[in-house]
Amino acid sequence: MRALLAVALLALTALAGCATDPVDPSTPPPPPPPPPPTVPFDQMPEGAGHDHADPASHKFLWNYEFTARDPLMSNPANIAGLHAMDLQDGFLFGAIYGSHGASVDGGMQIWDVQSDPTQPKALGRWTIPGSVGGDRSIGATADGDYAVIGLEPVDCLGHVNPIGAATSAYLLDTRDKQRPVVSDIVTPAGSGGSPAENPTKPHVSSHSVFVHRINGTDYAFIFGQIYEISRDEAAGAKLVYVGSVSTGHDIYVRDTPWNRTWALSANGEGGLVIFDVTDPAKAFEIATWDREDHDEMGYYFHTADVAFVEGQTLVVLTSEDFGPHVSPFWVLDGNPLTAITAAGQSEKLNEIGEWHNPYNHTAANIRFSLHNPRFHDGAILTISSYHAGMFQLDLRQPHMWEHPQMIAAIAYAEGDVPLTNDPVESAVEGNLCQLGITVDAPMYMDVAVGSNGTLYLGDVFMGLYTFVPTVDHPVFGARVAGSA
Numbered sequence: 001m002r003a004l005l006a007v008a009l010l011a012l013t014a015l016a017g018c019a020t021d022p023v024d025p026s027t028p029p030p031p032p033p034p035p036p037p038t039v040p041f042d043q044m045p046e047g048a049g050h051d052h053a054d055p056a057s058h059k060f061l062w063n064y065e066f067t068a069r070d071p072l073m074s075n076p077a078n079i080a081g082l083h084a085m086d087l088q089d090g091f092l093f094g095a096i097y098g099s100h101g102a103s104v105d106g107g108m109q110i111w112d113v114q115s116d117p118t119q120p121k122a123l124g125r126w127t128i129p130g131s132v133g134g135d136r137s138i139g140a141t142a143d144g145d146y147a148v149i150g151l152e153p154v155d156c157l158g159h160v161n162p163i164g165a166a167t168s169a170y171l172l173d174t175r176d177k178q179r180p181v182v183s184d185i186v187t188p189a190g191s192g193g194s195p196a197e198n199p200t201k202p203h204v205s206s207h208s209v210f211v212h213r214i215n216g217t218d219y220a221f222i223f224g225q226i227y228e229i230s231r232d233e234a235a236g237a238k239l240v241y242v243g244s245v246s247t248g249h250d251i252y253v254r255d256t257p258w259n260r261t262w263a264l265s266a267n268g269e270g271g272l273v274i275f276d277v278t279d280p281a282k283a284f285e286i287a288t289w290d291r292e293d294h295d296e297m298g299y300y301f302h303t304a305d306v307a308f309v310e311g312q313t314l315v316v317l318t319s320e321d322f323g324p325h326v327s328p329f330w331v332l333d334g335n336p337l338t339a340i341t342a343a344g345q346s347e348k349l350n351e352i353g354e355w356h357n358p359y360n361h362t363a364a365n366i367r368f369s370l371h372n373p374r375f376h377d378g379a380i381l382t383i384s385s386y387h388a389g390m391f392q393l394d395l396r397q398p399h400m401w402e403h404p405q406m407i408a409a410i411a412y413a414e415g416d417v418p419l420t421n422d423p424v425e426s427a428v429e430g431n432l433c434q435l436g437i438t439v440d441a442p443m444y445m446d447v448a449v450g451s452n453g454t455l456y457l458g459d460v461f462m463g464l465y466t467f468v469p470t471v472d473h474p475v476f477g478a479r480v481a482g483s484a
């Protein structure tokens with residue numbers, strides 16, 4: 001074996017034109033990796049003396065600094081309602097929901113984050129009157145010309161929004177960012193453009209939406225149902241049903257480096273299922289994963305994302321939790337999926353790592369649960385975590401996968417808290433829906449990531465926060481210093 005290696009080395013060095021000195025003994029070994037950053041001490045004391053609704057008590061910033069907040073239309077009687085976001089072509093699209101505050105109207109808000117990424121500029125707003133729900137419920141096309149918003153017009157209290165009840169999703173024409181307009185709707189019976197084409201799997205509520213371009217065509221994954229966003233200047237853009245994959249919660253759609261497209265479906269009470277959707281009309285399952293202690297633990301699977309880094313395939317699956325548990329995410333080995341390009345071969349993935357907040361805060365009625373994650377910049381994972389704020393982790397190297405390294409965190413609030421405590425709604429919500437969500441500051445539901453690590457955090461009560469990395473940031477700091 002050693003002889004073979006030597007021959008190979010000689011051949012390589014001969015090719016490189018330096019056969020006289022195949023190994024330079026003076027070459028120093030590569031430097032050891034820098035020590036992981038020291039995680040700051042817990043900034044979120046629980047119990048007496050700490051008011052979770054007091055913005056002044058929540059100013060924690062680690063490797064990020066605050067630059068802007070847009071309170072949207074929040075005031076003492078109304079929450080901001082910002083719940084989910086999608087950043088495309090320099091525009092930030094936000095879904096507005098009133099599911100946790102009876103007063104707020106639903107809809108969509110668009111910001112320009114290109115002119116000055118540190119100061120989002122509000123452009124148009126589209127409103128649906130009355131309270132609607134939704135979760136990961138907005139996606140926009142890569143050119144920013146269209147957005148899809150999913151609705152849950154019936155909330156857990158049994159409130160029905162009379163305007164939203166006949167609609168489970170809207171296709172919005174956002175070519176004019178000041179004046180977004182409705183281009184098509186999906187009703188419980190199918191899409192407005194072609195109701196007869198989707199009679200098989202009607203659903204009233206659309207908990208999640210993801211929009212993705214596959215082989216030059218835009219598709220909307222609306223709670224598992226797949227629609228082509230068909231652009232026709234004469235007839236207007238329509239949602240045309242092409243197929244479906246199963247989901248119990250979120251679907252993220254990602255391209256692999258080897259020209260396949262995957263839909264990662266976090267199935268809530270079920271497990272993770274990954275589908276190949278390279279041809280969205282002919283989706284097929286390629287992977288599953290679940291935990292045996294799933295029911296016992298009480299959390300459910302919320303969102304999955306995938307990173308392709310240094311020839312490795314890395315899947316992350318997050319939990320959401322209302323119970324007395326610490327809400328984790330799991331790191332899964334996606335490498336067995338590299339070779340699958342046809343139906344009939346589904347792999348059971350293996351868990352290779354796990355992470356939860358370093359302070360062991362239990363989810364406690366979702367207050368410290370994980371929520372929406374995003375992989376970006378290789379395999380940096382940024383995840384929103386309600387009142388716990390935002391955590392950012394580095395998974396770019398295989399040695400980081402078993403215990404992902406925390407590199408930044410934010411739990412920051414400012415401004416005035418809306419006073420939207422409706423005693424009846426709160427009592428019913430706590431007892432019947434078992435949500436018990438209270439007004440906390442902050443309450444980050446989603447994160448969108450701009451260039452050079454700029455972060456947009458969607459706070460359902462307080463609005464849109466913008467943060468930029470400091471020069472001390474272990475990944476983005478050098479870029480910040482270089483651009484200064």
Ligand SMILES: [Zn+2]
Pocket residue numbers: 044050051052053058387
């Ligand atoms: Zn607090």
